[in-house]
Amino acid sequence: MSVIGKPLLFSYWRSSCSWRVRIALNLKEIPYDIKPVSLIKNGGEQHSNEYREINPMEHVPALQIDGHTLIESCSIMHYLEETRPQRALMPQDVYKRAKVREICDLICTGVQPLQNLVVLIYVGEEKKREWAQHWITRGFRAVEKLLSSTAGKYCVGDEITLADCCLIPQVFSARRFQVDLRPFPIILRVDRELENHPAFRAAHPSSQPDCPPEATK
Amino acid sequence: MSVIGKPLLFSYWRSSCSWRVRIALNLKEIPYDIKPVSLIKNGGEQHSNEYREINPMEHVPALQIDGHTLIESCSIMHYLEETRPQRALMPQDVYKRAKVREICDLICTGVQPLQNLVVLIYVGEEKKREWAQHWITRGFRAVEKLLSSTAGKYCVGDEITLADCCLIPQVFSARRFQVDLRPFPIILRVDRELENHPAFRAAHPSSQPDCPPEATK
Structure with a gap:
């Protein structure tokens, strides 16, 4: 190849x-x-x-x-x-750059690894939903708090950044594990803002060549 | 404050x-x-x-x-x-920068979050060592493979980078959980290279003001 x-x-x-x-x-x-x-x-x-x-x-x-x-x-x-x-998907300002990375790292180190497929297999079928809900809810509480001081239209200000690239897929996972998202109004607002953006739509699981037909509804 | x-x-x-x-x-x-x-x-x-x-x-x-x-x-x-x-703790070359970040991210997203204290509490006293060994060994197999094409004296070439800042503490955790490190000769070599470096020694847990006296031996 x-x-x-x-x-x-x-x-x-x-x-x-x-x-x-x-x-x-x-x-x-x-x-x-x-x-x-x-x-x-x-x-x-x-x-x-x-x-x-x-x-x-x-x-x-x-x-x-x-x-x-x-x-x-x-x-x-x-x-x-x-x-x-x-x-550009990173701001120019060093402090804003740090905030973008913070949100990315919080999701990528503090949330996603704990609901990774290999971990869920280890946790077991019976407990996996409760496990995923626990860690996603815990992480989203922190993300929501960060966003309360960084968010504009998107996670950090009014330009789309890497933080948004990390947040939107994590919201999808949260819904998949039936996490109650009502305590996270800013996360939900950013998610709504981006759900119809062409770059995000084309990247969505349901737009992928390997998405099984029954999952595209 | x-x-x-x-x-x-x-x-x-x-x-x-x-x-x-x-x-x-x-x-x-x-x-x-x-x-x-x-x-x-x-x-x-x-x-x-x-x-x-x-x-x-x-x-x-x-x-x-x-x-x-x-x-x-x-x-x-x-x-x-x-x-x-x-x-500088990042190389100038964009490809080497990517390799440094890869090693950092592999440790920070694929290994450390799974042996984080909050997770170990959730896993329980009885199973925590086996759990930590499983994820550290799995991650170190991948790190060792990456290092086989990036390492010089340190993780990426002959200059200390952020990858080394992430690796050394992870090796300490591996020892703490009694992970068999013999399959990872490059990781061990980099660890030996840095164990007596003043910046690493001063950052070591045993050099910290909150290290309990019984742990400094």
């Missing part, structure tokens, strides 16, 4: 980490191809020998771009930001 | 996330004061109303600097890097 030419994103339709990168690629209008990696078929294609060579963590996403293979969604988005400055 | 003047780090001696920031501050020779936050006393001082105003995620660290309160260790380290360029 060539790594030169159009970037190739190893992605799973419902993975919030893949989704973050899809949003960033779309916002920056970078054309890319998708190679679906099913996290459930055959015990998970991410555990195959072939994919482990691409991403030794056996996670999606991975991005082949500029002759390199990159992993970890936030790292990938920062690489895109540093190499494709068009449609 | 003033937020102007010398930076104030809210830190717990054994917290790997606090430790990362202590290393970065030391490497950059930024003088700072420490305000210890005990994660165990009185059910955890990080859950107090006073601290929740500082860090709504109820985690350490938090850093008061330049009139701002910042949270999330990687975000804080990037802020230091952007505002205090002396003794």
Whole structure:
């Protein structure tokens, strides 16, 4: 498989980490191809020998771009930001940049890892919803508090940033695990603001080539 | 409490996330004061109303600097890097920067959150060692693989980077949970390389003002 030419994103339709990168690629209008990696078929294609060579963590996403293979969604988005400055997704101001990274890190280290598929398998079918609700609710309480001093139209001010790329997929996961979102009015407002944005719509799980037909309704 | 003047780090001696920031501050020779936050006393001082105003995620660290309160260790380290360029902790090359962030993110999203104190409490006393060993070993397998193509004297090449600030505290946690580190020779080599570095030694849990005397041996 060539790594030169159009970037190739190893992605799973419902993975919030893949989704973050899809949003960033779309916002920056970078054309890319998708190679679906099913996290459930055959015990998970991410555990195959072939994919482990691409991403030794056996996670999606991975991005082949500029002759390199990159992993970890936030790292990938920062690489895109540093190499494709068009449609900046980070503010210029250092304090605002810190706030964007704070929101990203809070979601990417404090929420998502605990509702990752491998963890949910370990937790078990019976307890997994309660477990996911616990950690998402806990994280959203903190995100809502941060947003109360940073949000404009979006997470940080009135420009879309990497924080929004992280937040929107996490709201989808929250709904999937039936988290009560009523205590989080700012999160809900930003989510509503972005749900019909073309870059976010095209990145949505239901718009993905590997989305099963029964999930597109 | 003033937020102007010398930076104030809210830190717990054994917290790997606090430790990362202590290393970065030391490497950059930024003088700072420490305000210890005990994660165990009185059910955890990080859950107090006073601290929740500082860090709504109820985690350490938090850093008061330049009139701002910042949270999330990687975000804080990037802020230091952007505002205090002396003794750079990120390479200039965009690809190497991506590799540094990859290693940081792999540890900060794929390993540390799963052996965080709040998670271990949820997992329970009986199962916590096995749980921590499982996730640390899984993550270190991936880190070792990444290092096989990035490491020089340190994680990425021959200069100390943010990746090293994240790796060393994670190795300490691995030992604490009695993870078998023999399969990870590069991780062990980088750890040995840095164990006597003054900035790393001064940031070590045993050098902290809140380290209990019985743990300093």
